[in-house]
Amino acid sequence: MQTVKMVVTGPFSAGKTEFIRSVSEIDVVSTERKVTSASERSIKEATTVAMDFGRITVDEDLVLYLFGTPGQRRFDFMWEILSEGMLGFVVMVDSTRPETFREARSILETFHAYAPTPYVVAANKQDIKDAWDIDDMRHVLRLDSKVKLKSCIATNRDSVKAILLELLYSILSEMENGEK
């Protein structure tokens, strides 16, 4: 049995667990704990402290694992471990919480430094009224026009599929370019 993995990362409450839950064929193995900080508790009650773990069986020989990183900075010691051997990664950004954009940028840079694999930035919660425009987010996140920044609704399976496919297209494209 061959296994490959992708990592879903992003700031606290960006929607990583929901993203994995939308496509995983198993119940996401989630190590959520009650939030202890009052400010964070106002955003959500539980947070991922170690990692989320989802699975998609491709065929009898191949399985894709999806790992969600803990969003809070104090658990960032896990990031390097999780980034080992990943095919690529998705950076989730909550489009309605501009206060997290700087951290999203920092997480993106950190993961890219750990492993320079392809990645896609998913602008989550685009269905919510207060969501920032994708173009504004691109400016603020300082993303080059070549970087894929895609609209996303983590609770919607089709939307999550689209993000994963974009990442796979990037991986394939990079492999083909590497051969030239």
Added chain:
Amino acid sequence: MALSGNLRDFTITQLLNLINLASKTGTLTVEGPSETAEVAFRDGKLAYAQIDQEDGRLASVLYKAKKISSGQYKSIQQGAAHISDKELGLLLINAGYLSQEDILTNLQQHFTGIIQRLFTWVEGFFHFENDLLPPDNRISVRLDLENLIIEGSRQMREWEQLQDEIPSLDMALKFTDRPGANLRNVNLSVEEWRVVSYINPRNTIRQVASATKMNDLEIRRIVYGLLQAGLIEITRLEGASTSTPMVRVFPTEDKEEQKSLVNRLIDRIRSL
């Protein structure tokens, strides 16, 4: 769509950069701790700026810039308080007191000064209202933002460097274990002494900032200085454990097999 947020997360420089790059037209309202600023832009260029508690009318700007005398300023206030800035500008030009260039240059300097003050605001909320421009009776300018952004960037670099050095204010501080170091012989400022008095592994930097009534930038500056001097160290409040990764390898080295694998993944995701 909403363009609003908190200055702790978005600096004024970043906002100016966004407005410049997106060639936005509208008014940016920034609510600082004690005052509110309104800055208008047209096609990504600075058009107007005003701090709510201050008199930003043309007469006041020219008086502060010493372009009109105290007597002239009083006369304008008494006799021409009802006329608009545009009308006043025309009167002054026609009377030969000032040229159009004088007026525009002084307004530009005034607006630029307000932006420079905004660079020092690290706390507050902002909101950008698309297509909202200053009243017609005010004189607006058309000033490129690039130079302002460069200046703001210098301050932002300091902020970012400090954030790199001190990424989290939820960490604690402790004195370095250096028997030779004697704090009494170190020349510290009053502000530094205030911070030093709260250094304890049980206090987070945020708590020290709160106790000393410092904002994020101020506490980071002081902590950074103390770190550089080797007097203190950053320490964790709590320990953390690690776990073993479950998956770690790309299963094959063969390029064709790798491509085949990715294509199988694509087919599978499509079929979900």
